[in-house]
Amino acid sequence: xxxxxxxxxxxxxxxxxxxxxxxxxxxxxxxxxxxxxxxxxxxxxxxxxxxxxxxxxxxxxxxxxxxxxxxxxxxxxxxxxxxxxxxxxxxxxxxxxxxxxxxxxxxxxxxxxxxxxxxxxxxxxxxxxxxxxxxxxxxxxxxxxxxxxxxx
Numbered sequence: 826x827x828x829x830x831x832x833x834x835x836x837x838x839x840x841x842x843x844x845x846x847x848x849x850x851x852x853x854x855x856x857x858x859x860x861x862x863x864x865x866x867x868x869x870x871x872x873x874x875x876x877x878x879x880x881x882x883x884x885x886x887x888x889x890x891x892x893x894x895x896x897x898x899x900x901x902x903x904x905x906x907x908x909x910x911x912x913x914x915x916x917x918x919x920x921x922x923x924x925x926x927x928x929x930x931x932x933x934x935x936x937x938x939x940x941x942x943x944x945x946x947x948x949x950x951x952x953x954x955x956x957x958x959x960x961x962x963x964x965x966x967x968x969x970x971x972x973x974x975x976x977x
Contacts, residue, residue, distance in 0.1 A: 837875070837876050837877060839959040840878050840879070840961055840963075844885060844925070853928035859875065860945050862876070878946050878947065879956050880922070880948045883948050886924070893913050894914055925948060926946065929946055
């Protein structure tokens with residue numbers, strides 16, 4: 826018999842990740858697993874079991890290859906002929922954390938649950954953030970590999 830966890834039994838932890846010299850896509854996969862709650866043994870796809878993730882030093886994040894100049898992000902204004910495109914280079918000038926946020930958003934489910942889970946991602950430039958009172962657990966990306974993600 827499968828035991829389902831109730832909303833009142835769910836506990837959310839806080840994690841802190843330093844994005845210095847981290848690759849966007851690889852960091853986004855780690856963050857999306859934590860936000861969805863896939864690192865817990867109580868994971869259920871239709872419930873929000875995820876934890877909060879604080880990402881600092883977002884201005885020092887990296888793209889591999891020529892993606893920083895060549896990759897394109899598209900959006901539509903809603904008007905005829907209103908498709909707009911931008912690159913990570915231009916996007917990071919205006920909004921430094923938007924490229925990581927878009928990468929994580931596209932790894933979450935669409936709909937209400939995905940939007941709720943995306944609010945658990947907190948992105949900050951620099952090494953200071955206002956969530957130190959929550960005592961976030963620090964995740965060291967240099968010591969992390971694919972086998973250790975499930976143990977976070």
